[in-house]
Amino acid sequence: MKEDTSIGGPSGKFPATRWSAVVAARSDDPEERSRALDAIVEAYWKPIYKYLRVRWNKSNEDAKDVTQEFLAQLIEKEYLRDFDPAKARLRTFLRVCVDHFVANQTKAANRLKRGGDVLHVALDFEGAAAEFVRAKSPLTVAASVESFDEYLEKEFVRNLFTLAVADLRAFCEGRSKLQHFQLFERYDLDDSVTSRPSYAELAQEFGIAVTDVTNHLAYVRREFRRIALEKLREMTCSEAEFRREARALLGVEPA
Amino acid sequence: MNWLSDEAIARLRLVGAEPDLTGTRYRLIDRIGSGGMGSVYLAEDATLGRRVAVKILDVPDSSGELAARLRREAHILASLEHPGIVPVHDAGTLADGRVFYAMKFVEGERLDRFSGRDGTLPGRLRIFQRICDTVAFAHTRGVLHRDLKPENIMTGPFGEVLVMDWGVAKILRANWNAAPVEMAQDEPREASAGLAVVSSHPALKTAHGAVLGTPGYMAPEQARGDVEHLDERADIYSLGAILQFLSAASARGTQTAPRALTAIARKAMDPDPAARYASASELGQDIARYLDGLPVLAYPENVLQKIARWAARYRLAIVLVLTYLVVRALLIFWFRP
Numbered sequence: 305m306k307e308d309t310s311i312g313g314p315s316g317k318f319p320a321t322r323w324s325a326v327v328a329a330r331s332d333d334p335e336e337r338s339r340a341l342d343a344i345v346e347a348y349w350k351p352i353y354k355y356l357r358v359r360w361n362k363s364n365e366d367a368k369d370v371t372q373e374f375l376a377q378l379i380e381k382e383y384l385r386d387f388d389p390a391k392a393r394l395r396t397f398l399r400v401c402v403d404h405f406v407a408n409q410t411k412a413a414n415r416l417k418r419g420g421d422v423l424h425v426a427l428d429f430e431g432a433a434a435e436f437v438r439a440k441s442p443l444t445v446a447a448s449v450e451s452f453d454e455y456l457e458k459e460f461v462r463n464l465f466t467l468a469v470a471d472l473r474a475f476c477e478g479r480s481k482l483q484h485f486q487l488f489e490r491y492d493l494d495d496s497v498t499s500r501p502s503y504a505e506l507a508q509e510f511g512i513a514v515t516d517v518t519n520h521l522a523y524v525r526r527e528f529r530r531i532a533l534e535k536l537r538e539m540t541c542s543e544a545e546f547r548r549e550a551r552a553l554l555g556v557e558p559a
Numbered sequence: 560m561n562w563l564s565d566e567a568i569a570r571l572r573l574v575g576a577e578p579d580l581t582g583t584r585y586r587l588i589d590r591i592g593s594g595g596m597g598s599v600y601l602a603e604d605a606t607l608g609r610r611v612a613v614k615i616l617d618v619p620d621s622s623g624e625l626a627a628r629l630r631r632e633a634h635i636l637a638s639l640e641h642p643g644i645v646p647v648h649d650a651g652t653l654a655d656g657r658v659f660y661a662m663k664f665v666e667g668e669r670l671d672r673f674s675g676r677d678g679t680l681p682g683r684l685r686i687f688q689r690i691c692d693t694v695a696f697a698h699t700r701g702v703l704h705r706d707l708k709p710e711n712i713m714t715g716p717f718g719e720v721l722v723m724d725w726g727v728a729k730i731l732r733a734n735w736n737a738a739p740v741e742m743a744q745d746e747p748r749e750a751s752a753g754l755a756v757v758s759s760h761p762a763l764k765t766a767h768g769a770v771l772g773t774p775g776y777m778a779p780e781q782a783r784g785d786v787e788h789l790d791e792r793a794d795i796y797s798l799g800a801i802l803q804f805l806s807a808a809s810a811r812g813t814q815t816a817p818r819a820l821t822a823i824a825r826k827a828m829d830p831d832p833a834a835r836y837a838s839a840s841e842l843g844q845d846i847a848r849y850l851d852g853l854p855v856l857a858y859p860e861n862v863l864q865k866i867a868r869w870a871a872r873y874r875l876a877i878v879l880v881l882t883y884l885v886v887r888a889l890l891i892f893w894f895r896p
Binding site for chain 2: 431434435458461462465466469492493495518519522525526528529530532533543546547550551553554555556
C-alpha cells in the first residue's frame with residue numbers, strides 16, 4: 305500500500321494510550337505542540353481539502369492553496385487555543401474556522417504558497433484529488449450545514465481508517481506478519497471483486513489452513529481496531545469525548 | 560490500495576465494532592441492542608449448544624470505570640436469583656481487552672413496545688405486579704435499581720417479566736456480598752465461572768451530585784444528585800411512573816385511567832419520599848387490591864364511590880339476583896289467581 309503520509313511505523317512509535325493531540329496542541333512545550341499539530345494536520349488535511357472542493361467549489365489548485373494556507377495559519381496563529389471541547393467537536397470547530405478563513409480571504413493575488421516552513425506532514429494533493437474524483441458523486445452533497453458537517457465527518461472517518469490501515473500494514477510488517485495483513489486486505493478491504501472470498505478460498509489462495517485464516521484475520525482485525533481507536537483518541541480531549549466519538553465511529557451508539 | 564471505498568469503510572466499522580470472541584466458547588450471531596456503556600450480542604454457546612446474550616463494552620476503557628461497572632452489574636445479577644431477573648452464566652475479558660458477561664437470551668419485547676399493542680388494563684397491571692415483586696426482592700437484597708423504566712423491562716412470550724439493565728444499580732448495604740470469585744483482568748482467558756471482585760472499585764461509588772437515571776422516571780432526589788440519601792423509595796417513584804405509563808397506554812382513546820389507579824401512581828410518585836409507599840411490595844399489594852375490587856390505600860372513597868366499586872365487584876351476583884327477582888315477579892304476576 306502506497307502511503308500518502310509518512311506517519312506509519314512500528315508499534316513502538318504509537319503514541320501513549322491517553323495522549324491527546326488536541327490537548328498537546330495547546331501545550332507550552334514547542335516540541336510537544338509541534339508533534340500534536342502534525343497529528344492534527346495529518347488527520348484533517350485531506351477532509352479539509354475535499355470539503356473546500358465540495359462546500360466552496362474550489363478547483364483542485366485553489367483547494368490545494370487554501371488548504372495549505374489555512375493549515376499554516378492554524379499553526380502560526382494557534383487557532384486551537386480558542387477551541388473549547390465543551391462547546392463543539394473539533395471537526396465542527398475546524399469547519400467553522402475554514403469557512404471564516406475562506407470568507408475573509410481577500411481576492412488579492414497574495415496567494416503565496418505558504419506552509420512549507422511550518423507543515424511537517426507531506427500533503428499528497430494529487431492523491432487527494434484522485435480520491436475526490438473517484439468518490440461517488442461528492443458534489444451531490446446538499447447545500448446545508450448539516451450535510452457539509454456529515455461530509456466532513458465521513459471524510460474524516462475515511463482518512464482516519466486509511467491512516468490506521470497504513471499503520472496496521474507497517475505494524476504487521478514489523479512483526480513478520482505480512483501474510484496476516486494481506487488476508488485482511490483481501491477479505492475486508494478489497495473492492496475489486498464482486499463477492500468476498502470465503503475463508504476456504506483464502507486458505508487455498510494463501511496455502512494455509514482455514515483455521516489459520518480465522519486466527520490471522522482475528523489478530524489483524526483486533527490490531528486494526530486498536531490502532532484506529534488510538535488515532536481517534538489523539539483527536540479527543542477527554543475520556544468521555546473519546547467514548548462518544550468511538551461509539552459513533554464504530555456505529556454502536558445507543559438505540 | 561490507497562483509497563477506501565464507502566463499502567470498505569462500512570466493513571471496517573463492523574470489523575472495529577464486532578467483539579473478538581476467539582478463545583471463548585461463544586460464536587457471534589448478531590448485535591441485538593446498544594445501551595449506555597455497551598452492546599448486547601446474540602451468540603451461540605458452542606459448549607452447551609444454546610443461544611445466549613452477551614453484553615460487551617463497546618470501547619476500551621482506560622479509566623477502568625466502565626469495566627468495573629459492567630463487572631459489578633454481572634455480579635449483582637448473579638447474586639439476585641429471581642424469576643424476574645435474567646440469570647448470568649459467565650463473565651470475563653475478551654482477547655481484545657473488552658469486559659463481557661453472558662446471560663440468558665430472552666426472546667420477547669420491551670415493555671414500552673409491548674404497551675403499544677392491544678392489551679387489557681388488568682393484563683398490564685399483572686405485569687406491573689411482577690415488576691414490583693422483582694424490585695421488592697432486589698430491595699430485600701440491598702440493591703437499588705435506579706433506572707427503572709419501560710425500556711428496561713422485558714416481557715417474554717410465556718408470561719415472563721424481566722427487569723433488565725442493572726448497570727447503575729446502587730448497593731444499599733455495606734454487607735452486600737455474593738461470595739465473588741477473583742478473575743484475572745489482565746489477560747484474555749477462556750470464560751468460565753468466575754466473577755470479578757468489584758465491590759471495592761472506586762467507580763462503584765457514585766459521586767454526590769452525579770445524576771444517573773432517566774428523566775421522567777427519576778425521583779426528584781435522584782435528579783438532584785442526592786446520591787447519599789437515595790433509598791428504596793427512589794425506585795418506588797420510578798415504579799409509579801411506569802404505572803402511569805401503563806395506565807395511559809391502556810386508556811388511549813376515549814377512556815381515562817381509573818381514579819384509584821391514578822391515585823396509586825400519584826402516591827408512588829409523591830415528591831416527598833416519606834409520603835410514598837414504604838416498599839415495592841406495598842405498592843404491588845395496592846395494585847392487587849385494585850384488581851380484586853377492594854379499596855386501595857392511596858384513594859379514600861366516599862359512600863357513592865364505595866357503592867359503585869362494590870357494585871362493580873359483585874356485578875355478576877347482582878345481575879343474577881336481579882334477574883331472579885324479575886323472573887319471580889313476572890311469574891307471580893302471570894299466574895296470579
